[in-house]
Amino acid sequence: MKEPVIELKDVTVSYLHNKRGIYSVKDFILKGGLFSPFEHKTVLHNINLSIFKGESVGVMGRNGEGKSTLLRTIAGIIVPDKGTCRVSIEISPLLALGAGIELELTGIENIKIFMALSGNYQKATINSLIEKVAAFSELSLEQLKMPAKMYSTGMLSRLAFSSVTVVQPELLLIDEVLSVGDQGFQAKCRHRINEIQKAGATVLFVSHSPEQVMEICERGICLENGTVYCDGTSEEAATAYSKLFN
C-alpha cells in the first residue's frame, strides 16, 4: 500500500473563545476576567484522514463547519490540540486568495513579496517568474507597475491566483477561489489546476459548488459538526452535501 502524504490522526482543533466577550483590559477588569475568560470552542472533532500522493480531494460542508480550519491545520498554521497531523510534502501557501496583497505597493512588488513569503524567491529566477505571472494573469507590465489599489477586484484575484500557481506545488490548497474573475479567467484557472494535478500534485479543494468538486476531484469529503460526515468519491460527497440542505 502507498504511504499517505497527509495523515491526520484523531485531530481535534479548537479556537480560544472568549466566553464573556472580554476583548480589552477594561472588560478584563470589569467582567472579572481573572476567572478564566477563555474557553475552547471545538471546531474539528477527532478527524482521521489519509490523503495519498496525487489525489484530488474536494472538501465540502456548510458554513462554519471547519473547512478552512481543516486546511489551515494541514498547512501548519493551526496547531491541533490533540492528535497528530503529518504532512510529508511541500505545501503551496494558498488558503484565501488575495491575502497579503498590499494595496499601496505595485503588482511587481507584490509578486516579489509573495514569492519571498512562500519561500520561492530566488534572485536568478525572479524575473522569469514575474513574466510568467504577467502572462498568465493577462496583466500588462504597465498595469503591474501600478499600485495594486488601482486594480479592479478581478485584476487583484488574477494577480493572486497567478502568483500562487506560477510555481508547481506538491500540495495545492484552494479555499473557495474559483468564483473569482470573469468566465474566461475561471476556465483558465480550472485549466491550470488540471495542469498542476497532471504534474503529480496533491490537491485539496474547498468549495460550495458540487459541480466544481465533481469536475476537479475524484475524491470528496463532506464535513458536518466538525467531523467527517462522508468520505468517498466526489459524487458521493456531493450528494451527501446536497442532502444537508433538505
Next chain:
Amino acid sequence: MKTKNTYLLYFLVYKNLQLKYKHSLLGFVWSFLHPLLYLLIFNFVFSKAFSNIENYPLFVLSGLIFWIYFSASANQLCQTFIRNSHLIKSLNVKKMFYALSEQGAELFNFLIGLLAFAILMFFLGMKITWNLFYIFPIIILFTFFTFCFGVILGSLNVFFRDIGILWNTLNPALFYLTPIAYSIEIVPKKFMFFFKLNPLYHFYYIMRNVLYQGQPPEIRYTLYCLAICAITFVLALFIYRKTRNGFISNL
C-alpha cells in the same frame, strides 16, 4: 533555508519602509524633521530652565533620537500581529518574522537618521573620539530591549485591543519620566529609586556617557542594561510562546 529567511526578512522590511514613506512628499526627510522640530522646541522652552546643563542642544538631541527610535518601534510592534492578520491566517510563516521586519525597518530608519544627526551633533560640539564607537554596541543592546518590549506589547494587544491605547497614553508619561529633556540631577534624592526602575534610565546613562561626554560607557550601568535585556527577553519569550497559538483565534 537560510537564504529563504533572509529574502523573507529583506522583503518584509522593504515593504514596511515602502508603506511608511511611499506616498509622502518628503519621504525619509520626515525622520529628520521630527527630532529636529522637537530639538527646536525643547531648546526654546527649556534651555533657560536648565541653564546648568552644559551644551543643552547636544544633550537634548542625543536623547531625542533614541527616544523617537524607541517609541516608533514600540508603536509599530504593538500593531504588527494585528496588521498582518490576513497573512498570519493564510501562510505558514513564523509570526516572529513580522515583528522582526518591523524592528528592522525602524532600525534602518534610525541609522539613516543617526548619520545625519552625527553631523549636526558635531556642529553642536560633540567631541570626536574613538569612544564614539561605543555607541554601536549600545544601539544593539537598546534595539534588543526595544524589540523584546515591543513583542510583549504586540502579543498582548492581540488579546486585549486596548493595550495599544494604553501604551499610547503611557508613552508621553514615560517620555517625561526619562531624563531626555532634563538632567537627572534635578530629581530629588528620595525619588531616585523610582527613576531607576525605568529601564530607559539606564540606557540613557550609558548612551550619554558616549555621545554627550565622549567617554566609554560606565561598566556598572552597562551591566544593568545587560540584565534588563536578559529579563525583558525571558519575559517576551514567555509571553510570546504562551500566546502565539491563540493569535489565530483572536485576529
